[in-house]
Amino acid sequence: MLAVIAAALVLAPVTAAEPPFRVPDYVTDNAGVLSQAQRTRVEDAVNELYNERRVRLWVVYVDSFGQDPVGWARVTMQISDFGDYDALLAVATRERAYAFQVPSAIMSQSDATALQRNAIEPALRQRDWTAAAVAAADGLATPGASTGPSSGSGVTWYGLLIALAIFGLIILGLVLWSRRRRRKRREAEFAAAKRVDPLDPNALAAVPIEALDDLSKMMVVDVDNAVRTSESELALAVEEFGTAQTEPFSRAVGSAKTTLAQAFNVRQILDDAVPETMQQRRDLLTRVVVAAAKADRELDAQSEAFDKLRDLVINAPTRLDTLTQQMVDLTARLGPSEQALAALHNQFDAAALASVAENVNTAKQRLGFADQNITTARTSVARPVGQQMGLVDAIRAAESSLGQARSLLDAVDSAGADINRAVAALPDAIADIQNGVNQANGVLQQGTTTHQSELSAARDQAAAAIADAQKNGSADPLGTFTRLTKADAELDRLLASVTEELQTTKRLSRAFDQALFSAQSRVRGVSDFIDTRRGSVGPEARTRLAEAVRQLQAAQDTRATDLSQAIAHANGADMLASQAQTLASNDVAAAQRSYTSGWGGGGSGSDMGGVIGGIIIGNILSGALRGGFGGGFGGFGGGLGMGRSTSFGGSSRSSGRSYSGGGGRF
Structure with missing residues (x-):
């Protein structure tokens, strides 16, 4: 008989008790008793409680407490830093024990006892873990409401029916009000979601999952419509302009279609019969929104260029007239520009005019090319719609040629003024950069900067620019002035960095002296105190x-x-x-x-x-005191x-918070 009992004890399943721990989330199912739908129901009830009363209910399911349920719950609440508006329902599913603890500021002891006896415990006895948590949340949402069976006498059936009818109307009104409230809240969340950057996963992580779902559905529909419309317009454009001109738009539409297909594929995963966890669903919805937004941006990036391409053809005759007038104006400038260039050659060396010496001849070539393309474009405009191949290329070539011719002639006109301005500014520029060289010499002699080699190189370059300016300034004033200003700018940049570094070092030195003095004084004082x-x-x-x-x-x-x-x-x-x-x-x-x-x-x-x-x-x-005062x-x-301080590392203080509720077996 003893052998049988021993064998039974050895073979009996042992459920390891779970010690108190810091609760990570409002619903913690370490016992694995909730399905995804049940967990969602509990979370909705907990969220509804918080929205109505700003009370946080934490629900924990474990296999076993291994100790008094209330004691386990109190330690868990202390570890989790619960406050005056945090309640806990902890259930040990295998050992059929539970604890319900709620601050007295939220619910009185009598109300908590009634809620346990009439709502929580009956659900736990039926192993309806979801109903127990929902009952706790509902009871906390309406403290003081009757949760037990009514009793009394003298109640007529007529009065009971009236009461039931009124109660039914109230329930119906609450249901309608709750639905309307949830609908308005969802609409507000959806409106806020539409203002979030859809390409930013971090921003989307803050969007409620229902609003994220609505946003993903809206975006795939809108972008699909945009892709279909773009395909139709692109087909017409290819017929009108050819594949070469429309290749960037074709590429954008193709990329958008591929990205949108990925979004639809993820939506299919969400809509199939296989359930996903809440986090998996959020990750999939985020992928849908990001993919749809990316496809939309790809189309938007080419929309402006596409519109300009269409407008260029529609307004081609007017545009060609404008280009013809520009060509006439630029042709009239060729003679005066030749005369101005000859005068500059008489005044300055050829080196000073190297950048503009061939500008007039080059401008004549650009004008000839523009005239050729304007003629080609007018021929294309005269053809029927759909046969105007090359029109866009001809107009753009003419525009580019005229723009270059204008720039070439402008450079000739401004060359004289620029060179004379450089000649006048050279003395001041040389003096300014010489000051910088002198300042750099002073800093380098101190040898206190981390930019020693860079500053030395910049100083040498500036000195070389000064020597070149003094020797060749009259032959090429503009080039000399440009080299001077470049060397001066680099030297000024390094001098500014060195000056800032020296000032920072001085500030840090003062701060160090102050900190060192304070520390030395305090260390000396404490050392004397201990001594x-x-x-x-x-x-x-x-x-x-x-x-x-x-x-x-x-x-x-x-x-x-x-x-x-x-x-x-x-x-x-x-x-x-x-x-x-x-x-x-x-x-x-x-x-x-x-x-x-x-x-x-x-x-x-x-x-x-x-x-x-x-x-x-x-x-x-060792002598008199020991004998004189004995064991005391x-x-x-x-x-x-061996005195120990009781202050270092903080202290454990009671918050003085009182709790209603209790616990036990079910």
Whole structure:
């Protein structure tokens, strides 16, 4: 018989108890008793409770508590940092135990007991885990409502029917109101979702999942319509302009169709019979929205160019007239530009005019090419619609040629003024860059900058530019001025960086001196405090002081190489010394209390001072005091010799919060 019992005990299933833990989410199903639909129902009830009363209900399912349910729940709530508006329903499904804890500020004990007895426990007895959580949420949403069976006498059937009718109307009104409220909330969320950047997954992560679903459906429909419309317009454009002119638009439509197909494929996954988790569904919806938005952007990127292409053909006759007039105007400028160029050659060397010497001849070539393309375009315009191949290319070629001819002639007209301006500005430019060279020499002699080699190279380049300007300035004023300004700009940039670096170094040096002085003063003061009270200060304060001294030395060692790090070390030393002072003061205060209480007020103040200061530990503790005060000194010795601070690392304080509810078996 004993063997049978032992075998039964060995073979019996053992459910490991789950210790209290920090609750990660409003619904935590470590027991695995909820389906996805059931979890969603519980989450909806919890969210509805928060929206109505700003009360947070946390629901936890585990296999076993392994201890008193209420105690398990209280520890879990403490670990989870629950506040005055956090309630917990914890259920151990296998050991049939539960706890329902709610702050008294939310629900009274009587209401909590009624809610447990009449709503939560009946559902748990039926193993309807979802109904129990929903009942808890509903009960918290309407505290004080009757949750138990009614009793009484003298109620007529007529009055009962009226009451039931009124109750039914109220329920119907609440249902309609709730549906309307949810619809308006969903509409508001959808409107907000449409304002989010659809190409930003991080922004989409904040959109409620129902609004994200609505957004994905709207976008695939809108983009599909846009793709279909673009395909129709593209077919007409290809017939009118040919494949070469419309190739960018064809590529954009094809890319948009491919991206949209990916979006439709993901929507199919969402709409099939296979359920997804909430996170999987959110990830798929985000992919749909991003893909549809990408396809839409690809079409938008080419829409403006497509419209311009269509307008160019429609307005071709007017455009050609304008180009013809521009050509006449530019042709009239050729003679004056030739005369201006000849005058410049008489005034300046050929090197100064190298950039514009051939401009007039080149402009004549561009005008001839423009005239040829204008003639070709007019021939194309005269053909029927659909046979105007080459029209767009001819118009654009003419426009480009005329633009280049205009730029060439403008350069000739402005060359004289630019060169004369450069000649007038050269002396000031040379003087300015010479000042920069002198300033760079002064900085390089100090040898205190990290830009030493760069600044030296820039100074040498600036000096070379000065020498070149003094030698060749009259032959090529514009080129000389350009080289001067370029060298000056680089030298000024490096000088500005060096100046800022030196100013930063000065500021950091002042900050370091201040931090070092403060840390040294505090470390010295704490060291003196501990030294004169060494008989009562424990190891924690001494450890902090030793680390402060180490940080202080590190600050001084790193000053020459890294001022920022040195300041950090000094500030760290200051903070550690402050902690050491607090710990040491607490130890001394504890020793004084222990001295007074341990000796019953006996002994002189000077004796206590000697003990605390560590002066008479060696002779008196081993002799007269031990005999004179007996066993009472044992506690004092522990308080002084091995005193521990009770402040470092924080303290555990009771919040004073009271709870309603309870727990038990079901």
